[in-house]
Amino acid sequence: MGDTDVTTDANAPWLIVGLGNPGPEYAMNRHNVGFMVADLLAGRIGGKFKRAGKAQAQVIEGRIGPPGPANRRVILAKPMSYMNLSGGPVTALRDFYKVPTANIVAVHDELDIDYGVLRLKLGGGDNGHNGLKSMTKAMGADYHRVRFGIGRPPGRMQVADFVLKDFGSTERKELDYFVDRASDAVECLVIEGLERAQGTYNS
Secondary structure, three states: OOOOOOOOOOOOHHHHHHHHOOHHOOOHHHHHEEEEEHHHHHHHHHHOEOOOOOEEEEEEEEOOOOOOOOEEEEEEEEOOOOOOOOOOHHHHHHHHOOOOHHHEEEEEEEEEOOOOOOEEOOOOOOOHHHHHHHHHHHHHOOOOEEEOOHHHHHOOOOHHEEEEOOOOOHHHHHHHHHHHHHHHHHHHHHHOOOHHHHHHHHH
């Protein structure tokens, strides 16, 4: 199941994975909010995504945090497999960059949380999320999650239809703000730890 040690070397790199589906037709889907956060973090780091060899992912290597002990080496990644196959690319990146499983952060949409609300945690179930299901099957569950609430589908709409639809016009008015806040939460988690990030961003 791979390395599931949750006590990690302070100098070990972090792997931040935005979950989504590749292709322009999916770009603004609710299911692709992980890609949106990864793209914003890429802009902050000042890099451009490039293909990661055999890993079937796009990556950026960089650093976040202030100069000194709190500065962290990070690998930002967007799996280029479809959502339900995310585990393969993430595991390949983990092994290539020698990232402890507890230093992996999955950023993903979450149905059971109201729109724009964040929840950060380490480990746990997949709650039916195909990206998490694939990652957990590939390497165990002991990685961090930044869960971005998208709410439940209205009326009788099927979950699959809901997550693969674009954010609605009302949602889009606040989307940039919520993606920015989720990016802040990822940085806080990596630099200051889970407890501090939960205290600041779990709402």
